[in-house]
Amino acid sequence: MKRMLTRSGGTWKLGGVAALALAAGCGTPEPEVSWHKDVSPIMQEHCTRCHAPDGLGIGDFTDLDNVRTFSGRIEARIDEGSMPPATSDPECRDYLGSEHLNLPEAKKDVFRRWVELEMPEGDPELAPELDLPADTLEDADLVLQPPEPYQPRFEDPQNPGNEYRCFVLDHGRDEPFYVTGFYPIVDEPQLVHHVLLLVTDESNIPSDYDPAVGVDCIDGNGIGDISGMIAGWAPGMQPVRFDDGRGIKVMPNQKLIVQTHLFRKGPEVDGLTDRTGWSLRTSPGVATEMLMVPLGYYRFRIPAGDGDYTYDGVERGEGPIELPVSATVHAVFPHMHVLGKRYALSVTPPEGGEDTCVVEGDYDFDNQLSYVLKEPLGVPRGSKINFSCTWDNSAENPDQLVDVPTEVRFGERTDEEMCYAFSLVSLGLPD
Numbered sequence: 534m535k536r537m538l539t540r541s542g543g544t545w546k547l548g549g550v551a552a553l554a555l556a557a558g559c560g561t562p563e564p565e566v567s568w569h570k571d572v573s574p575i576m577q578e579h580c581t582r583c584h585a586p587d588g589l590g591i592g593d594f595t596d597l598d599n600v601r602t603f604s605g606r607i608e609a610r611i612d613e614g615s616m617p618p619a620t621s622d623p624e625c626r627d628y629l630g631s632e633h634l635n636l637p638e639a640k641k642d643v644f645r646r647w648v649e650l651e652m653p654e655g656d657p658e659l660a661p662e663l664d665l666p667a668d669t670l671e672d673a674d675l676v677l678q679p680p681e682p683y684q685p686r687f688e689d690p691q692n693p694g695n696e697y698r699c700f701v702l703d704h705g706r707d708e709p710f711y712v713t714g715f716y717p718i719v720d721e722p723q724l725v726h727h728v729l730l731l732v733t734d735e736s737n738i739p740s741d742y743d744p745a746v747g748v749d750c751i752d753g754n755g756i757g758d759i760s761g762m763i764a765g766w767a768p769g770m771q772p773v774r775f776d777d778g779r780g781i782k783v784m785p786n787q788k789l790i791v792q793t794h795l796f797r798k799g800p801e802v803d804g805l806t807d808r809t810g811w812s813l814r815t816s817p818g819v820a821t822e823m824l825m826v827p828l829g830y831y832r833f834r835i836p837a838g839d840g841d842y843t844y845d846g847v848e849r850g851e852g853p854i855e856l857p858v859s860a861t862v863h864a865v866f867p868h869m870h871v872l873g874k875r876y877a878l879s880v881t882p883p884e885g886g887e888d889t890c891v892v893e894g895d896y897d898f899d900n901q902l903s904y905v906l907k908e909p910l911g912v913p914r915g916s917k918i919n920f921s922c923t924w925d926n927s928a929e930n931p932d933q934l935v936d937v938p939t940e941v942r943f944g945e946r947t948d949e950e951m952c953y954a955f956s957l958v959s960l961g962l963p964d
């Protein structure tokens with residue numbers, strides 16, 4: 534029996550459990566923390582949806598040698614909390630897929646301990662069975678993609694390596710229908726940072742719209758009515774299904790729009806094309822119609838150079854909003870542009886008292902998600918809706934588009950901002 538587990542040039546330190554196993558004399562001990570048993574599962578549950586050969590992030594975290602090579606940078610990013618990318622705080626509320634979107638402290642400790650132990654491989658037999666999120670909507674009945682593959686041009690000088698492309702998707706239905714589930718079809722994961730689904734009236738489509746190339750856009754820019762945002766997706770979000778007779782109505786004269794944020798992670802993606810679209814599950818009728826409420830502010834003025842400016846609508850008479858009817862909230866989709874830093878949406882009961890948190894977290898333009906509430910939230914008439922957006926309009930913000938920051942107001946352009954909490958609601962309280 535080996536007293537020390539050696540690796541080329543290094544020595545495994547033995548953890549408490551391994552030392553005990555040795556003392557008991559039961560063969561080659563399994564390290565306290567190993568790749569197969571502990572670390573590979575963490576990577577698969579939280580990282581490889583982006584950090585895999587066909588993914589958007591760098592490296593291949595399905596591979597032990599790769600993770601060993603990147604371990605220093607991984608530890609630095611999990612220490613500072615910048616990986617995985619920020620999402621709504623699970624302490625605020627439980628969302629569909631929360632368990633995969635955030636990395637709990639205990640798992641960070643497992644990774645740190647593994648590095649301390651010099652990253653042992655361990656026994657592949659001990660790899661646990663994992664329940665990983667699905668990446669298709671199997672029961673989709675309406676699949677919409679742009680007619681031709683599109684090769685990004687990345688020619689926006691203000692925002693190098695980034696392109697926001699919109700395509701009009703024709704649902705081809707001549708009767709109203711309801712969307713009861715959605716999930717994007719991500720055609721080229723190496724290019725696609727995030728995907729939005731918008732809806733607009735046919736009359737908004739410009740007559741010179743070219744279906745082969747779509748249009749350069751950030752929020753529709755003329756082809757999308759921003760009040761018609763339906764969903765946002767980033768890698769890791771699960772397929773959404775409203776299984777209890779609920780759906781979002783789409784009219785025959787409306788068009789769906791896919792907005793894809795294409796990202797040039799490096800020269801290896803040059804020449805790749807993309808045909809990302811959406812798969813939808815639909816129904817001709819539903820018991821409960823869900824409405825997309827564009828809860829948002831329009832009068833904010835983000836001061837030039839302010840690195841932490843919060844607007845809650847009160848200053849200019851836009852908030853808080855008093856709810857005129859009772860409603861149930863099913864999902865919320867916070868949306869700002871590239872200066873967005875934090876958002877918070879909460880509800881104060883009609884009689885006053887403690888606020889209920891709905892979504893709250895650090896905002897990352899590159900990781901926009903629809904937060905589907907695991908438990909729909911009833912909001913009685915007369916409740917106050919408190920919503921705030923925080924931006925970083927300083928010169929130090931790496932996402933800042935200009936050298937000398939200027940005051941920023943509401944608008945659709947990349948260098949303008951938004952402050953929305955698009956909310957999927959139904960009328961009345963939950964049964």
Ligand code: HEC
Nearest residue numbers: 579580582583589590591606607610616617618636768769
């Ligand atoms: C939603 C996609 C996504 C997920 C999930 C994700 N990453 Fe990333 N990661 C990226 C992208 C994109 C980059 C490159 C941009 C950047 O550095 O922020 C990146 C960069 C990194 C880097 C920096 C590499 C360098 O060049 O220094 C590290 C380290 C990292 N990620 C680790 C992780 C770990 C660990 C996890 C899981 C706990 C994780 N990431 C989850 C998308 C993701």
